Amino acid sequence: MxxxxxxxxxxxxxxxxxxxxxxxxxxxxxxxxxxxxxxxxxxxxxxxxxxxxxxxxxxxxxxxxxxxxxxxxxxxxxxxxxxxxxxxxxxxxxxxxxxxxRLGGGDSLAVPEEVVDYLERLRAVGAPSVLIEGERDAWILMAARWPEAIPVMMAEKVAQLADPKTVRLYHLFGRIAESGADEELLRETADLMSDLFEQASASGELDRQDEVMPDAAFIGLVDAFADAAHPAIGRLRELIAERGWTGWTRVAKREA
Missing domain, CATH: 1.10.1660.10 (Multidrug-efflux Transporter Regulator; Chain: A; Domain 2)
Structure with missing residues (x-):
């Protein structure tokens, strides 16, 4: 025993x-x-x-x-x-x-693969790190609210990177984010944004915003997040309004 x-x-x-x-x-x-x-x-x-x-x-x-x-x-x-x-x-x-x-690079924390791919493409066109970090944080909010819409949104964002004007805009944003902005740089940026808004309006892209992003209160939250990200955003929004546009996350033509 x-x-x-x-x-x-x-x-x-x-x-x-x-x-x-x-x-x-x-x-x-x-x-x-x-x-x-x-x-x-x-x-x-x-x-x-x-x-x-x-x-x-x-x-x-x-x-x-x-x-x-x-x-x-x-x-x-x-x-x-x-x-x-x-x-x-x-x-x-x-x-x-x-x-x-995937988390090793940091970008993929709390965002879908489509967003990670988009951020990598931003790096490839020379967007500075400070701008990419801001984009990542904004897309964390967007992906949390509209996860089902992210593939469509990202497909459009990636397609936009084929336009030299869009790449130029990101470079201007990078200059603003990294070194501050004088009035001339802000006006140049607002002019380019207005041109791109006109293109998006003509292609019907702006008409799809309400369908893809229907929550006005949440859009206000994302806009406030952008305003807090850099002091120049407020001035940029004023300049955009002078050129006939309203909004930031969801853009619309101002009524005459």
């Missing part, structure tokens, strides 16, 4: 594990002998090894009892079900690893 310590040693587990299996009913706890000790036989070693083997294979302890007492057909069905669950968990963990790897 074996003491609990010897039982644990033979089965390759800890004494604490043996006691836990007693508590949850996987391993029967023997009565004390005349000396007051609990002793175990060979059958207990075999059962404990089977418990350990199943647990190490990833079988939840809640299902170990079912498998210990199952006939071959039931055992096969149960292990197949457990395998399906484990494969699902593996896929989830692999996705977590992929997301963690």
């Amino acid at each position: 074996l003491t609990i310590g010897r039982l644990a040693s033979y089965a390759g587990v800890t004494i604490r594990a043996v006691r836990h299996y007693h508590q949850i009913g996987l391993l029967q706890e023997p009565e004390r002998d005349a000396s007051g000790y609990r002793t175990y036989d060979a059958a207990a070693v075999v059962r404990l090894i089977r418990i350990r083997t199943l647990a190490e294979a990833g079988v939840p302890l809640a299902r170990v009892r079912e498998l210990l007492d199952a006939d071959p057909e039931t055992f096969a069905a149960a292990t197949a079900d457990i395998d399906r669950r484990l494969r699902g968990q593996i896929r989830t963990l692999q996705e977590h690893r992929r997301r963690i790897a």
Whole structure:
């Protein structure tokens, strides 16, 4: 007969594990002998090894009892079900690893892949880091409110980068963000923005804004976020208004 310590040693587990299996009913706890000790036989070693083997294979302890007492057909069905669950968990963990790897650059925190791709394209056209960080934070807000619209929004933003005027605008924004802005630079920027708004209006892009971004209160929140990002934004909005446009996140032609 074996003491609990010897039982644990033979089965390759800890004494604490043996006691836990007693508590949850996987391993029967023997009565004390005349000396007051609990002793175990060979059958207990075999059962404990089977418990350990199943647990190490990833079988939840809640299902170990079912498998210990199952006939071959039931055992096969149960292990197949457990395998399906484990494969699902593996896929989830692999996705977590992929997301963690993406977080290494910082841009992908809380934004979809489409936004990450867009930010990379901004870098490729020479947009400065300070501007890209501001874009990222703004898109965190947008993606939280309209996640289903992000693919369409990003497709349009990426297409805009093919226009040299858009690239020029980002360079101007970068100059404003990095070194401040005099009135001449702000007016040049406002003129270019007005030209781009005219293009967007002619193409019908502005007409789709209400459909893609229908929440006026949230648009106000994003606009306020932009205003707080740099003191020049307020002046830019004034200059844009002088050129016949209102808004920032959602732009519209001012009524005459």
